[in-house]
Amino acid sequence: MLGVFLDRDSLDCGDLDFGDLDRILPDLDYYAATRPEQVGARIAEAEVVISNKVVLDAAALRHAPRLQLICVAATGINNVDLEATARAGVTVCNCRGYGTPAVVQHVFALLLALCARLPEYRQAVRDGRWQRAGQFCLLDFPIRELADKTLGIVGYGELGRGVARVAEAFGMRVLPAQRPGVVEPQEGRVPLPILLPRVDVLSLHCPLTPETRGLIGPWELALMRRDAVLINTARGGLVDEAMLADALRKGALGGAGVDVLSLEPPVAGNPLLAPDIPNLIVTPHCAWGSRESRQRLVGQLAENVRGFFDGEPVRVVG
Numbered sequence: 001m002l003g004v005f006l007d008r009d010s011l012d013c014g015d016l017d018f019g020d021l022d023r024i025l026p027d028l029d030y031y032a033a034t035r036p037e038q039v040g041a042r043i044a045e046a047e048v049v050i051s052n053k054v055v056l057d058a059a060a061l062r063h064a065p066r067l068q069l070i071c072v073a074a075t076g077i078n079n080v081d082l083e084a085t086a087r088a089g090v091t092v093c094n095c096r097g098y099g100t101p102a103v104v105q106h107v108f109a110l111l112l113a114l115c116a117r118l119p120e121y122r123q124a125v126r127d128g129r130w131q132r133a134g135q136f137c138l139l140d141f142p143i144r145e146l147a148d149k150t151l152g153i154v155g156y157g158e159l160g161r162g163v164a165r166v167a168e169a170f171g172m173r174v175l176p177a178q179r180p181g182v183v184e185p186q187e188g189r190v191p192l193p194i195l196l197p198r199v200d201v202l203s204l205h206c207p208l209t210p211e212t213r214g215l216i217g218p219w220e221l222a223l224m225r226r227d228a229v230l231i232n233t234a235r236g237g238l239v240d241e242a243m244l245a246d247a248l249r250k251g252a253l254g255g256a257g258v259d260v261l262s263l264e265p266p267v268a269g270n271p272l273l274a275p276d277i278p279n280l281i282v283t284p285h286c287a288w289g290s291r292e293s294r295q296r297l298v299g300q301l302a303e304n305v306r307g308f309f310d311g312e313p314v315r316v317v318g
Contacts, residue, residue, distance in 0.1 A: 003025045004028070039060045052074050093308070096158075098293055248279055255279035
């Protein structure tokens with residue numbers, strides 16, 4: 001079968017092994033990246049299309065009459081028109097759980113940096129402030145411990161539970177939030193309006209859906225404690241970015257660590273990229289990007305193609 005990988009460079013830094021995928025799909029053409037105007041021509045003869053973030057909407061899919069399988073090289077499938085693929089009888093598979101260790105690690109890298117004030121202390125040493133101190137230590141920036149603090153988690157799937165396990169090792173109390181959009185009480189879950197005033201840290205791990213878009217807006221931020229920390233490694237659209245920037249500037253929130261923005265890359269700017277926002281760390285959607293994580297993703301792509309060929313598709317969505 002003929003296949004195309006539309007945006008290999010979105011996950012490969014030249015350090016991955018694609019051998020399994022190549023053996024299963026030897027007629028696979030790799031493209032480093034694909035612009036929107038190139039999609040139609042590149043998928044015209046393809047029976048299998050692999051895409052991380054290249055949009056495959058109804059207009060693009062009309063150019064691919066032979067298409068049978070789309071493999072999304074990610075968990076989120078918002079770049080694929082599932083109604084169009086269903087009408088065309090195209091199977092869509094994604095990848096799941098491949099980045100859990102890396103994302104959990106990144107959550108705590110952000111949280112520990114904010115609570116230990118690592119960026120400020122690192123800069124203080126570079127500026128010579130420690131060298132000029134009157135005693136052996138410099139304690140200009142308040143440090144907070146995680147022990148005995150309360151962590152709220154929105155999105156209590158594999159990632160959320162992975163974060164919870166590490167949090168408990170730090171001695172934190174974990175409160176899973178009730179699933180957004182669910183009206184009936186869920187055992188062991190706390191509705192968001194009740195959870196927000198109780199947490200010292202809020203970590204987001206839910207998908208971006210119509211129900212979760214703008215989940216943390218001005219009303220929700222106002223419910224949080226003034227010293228609370230917000231961590232978002234899920235999707236940028238979950239948070240009202242302008243209001244988050246405003247809350248940090250006003251000291252209405254203790255800090256924030258975000259690895260995702262509403263538009264990526266932020267070619268048109270973003271409220272959270274302003275240089276005057278205190279207690280904020282922004283990283284470039286790299287939480288998932290360990291080599292081990294990316295290699296697991298390639299392995300899952302191979303499994304998805306093999307399962308489809310064997311008549312037993314795996315990780316099917318839609």
